Amino acid sequence: MNENGRVLLDVQDLSVEFRTGDGMLEALSGVDFTVREGEVVAVVGESGSGKSVTALGIMGLLGNGRVSGGRIMWDGLTDLATAKPKNFRAIRGNDIAMIFQDPMTSLDPLYTIGNQLCETLRLHRRMSRREARTQAIELLGMVGIPDPDSKVDAYPHEMSGGQRQRVMIAIALACSPRLLIADEPTTALDVTVEAQVLALLRDLQRDKNVSLMLITHDMGVVAEMADRVVVFYAGRVAEQGSVDDILQNPRHPYTQALLQAIP
Numbered sequence: 001m002n003e004n005g006r007v008l009l010d011v012q013d014l015s016v017e018f019r020t021g022d023g024m025l026e027a028l029s030g031v032d033f034t035v036r037e038g039e040v041v042a043v044v045g046e047s048g049s050g051k052s053v054t055a056l057g058i059m060g061l062l063g064n065g066r067v068s069g070g071r072i073m074w075d076g077l078t079d080l081a082t083a084k085p086k087n088f089r090a091i092r093g094n095d096i097a098m099i100f101q102d103p104m105t106s107l108d109p110l111y112t113i114g115n116q117l118c119e120t121l122r123l124h125r126r127m128s129r130r131e132a133r134t135q136a137i138e139l140l141g142m143v144g145i146p147d148p149d150s151k152v153d154a155y156p157h158e159m160s161g162g163q164r165q166r167v168m169i170a171i172a173l174a175c176s177p178r179l180l181i182a183d184e185p186t187t188a189l190d191v192t193v194e195a196q197v198l199a200l201l202r203d204l205q206r207d208k209n210v211s212l213m214l215i216t217h218d219m220g221v222v223a224e225m226a227d228r229v230v231v232f233y234a235g236r237v238a239e240q241g242s243v244d245d246i247l248q249n250p251r252h253p254y255t256q257a258l259l260q261a262i263p
């Protein structure tokens, strides 16, 4: 679909290792893939195959892990794996946003969602508290929160799981990212809400030309939303290609098994 867009993210030969009690564990080895402007790239693979570590590596959130090889090129210029913290924060905060599986782990229970949205908005753009509040309400409306004028003053626990995930998407959008990384964003939601949240992500991608790196284990979602698929297996990219190519002509045994599992 967007094969000719410019390459925003270019992960090259990426390896990541973690220091554990028993020594070093290599979680990623030689991972290569790209995300182009306006493209939806699905990342699939069994549990433990390195999907989240890849996302966290891009975000610089590896904790006790580190990039042990390769590069994470952003927009052709900056290697996020070695960028100075200041440059890295500028990109991470403005150009790339991530939403996680469980919105309760990323929202602060002690602050209203309006407060959390305003904080993000004011961190990224100069604006008064009043302007930030108006924009926060607008963003909540945009992600489909009913009655955003009053919900802006709600605390996270006063919302449903689906609403909390919409709030997380609103917070991610508050920094106007060029790339949104969504790590199994609907796993904690029930099926009808899942469809709504995915539709929201797809609309945002289409309307705002945000690139989407969508980590999922649902091949139905892949078929419906993605332009390209990257299949992880045991910390490596087993294969990648266009959705049609991967779905119709899977080469790796793991991908074949994954496709057979679809009801």
Ligand code: ADP
Residues within 6 Å of the ligand: 018, 019, 020, 025, 027, 045, 046, 047, 048, 049, 050, 051, 052, 053, 054, 062, 063, 064, 065
């Ligand atoms: P998934 O594909 O399910 O998202 P992950 O990317 O979370 O898999 O994990 C890939 C591998 O890295 C797994 O073997 C996991 O145990 C390991 N791993 C992830 N985070 C850490 C960590 N903080 N410390 C040690 N090992 C980790």
Ligand code: MG
Residues within 6 Å of the ligand: 051, 052, 053, 183
């Ligand atoms: Mg994961």
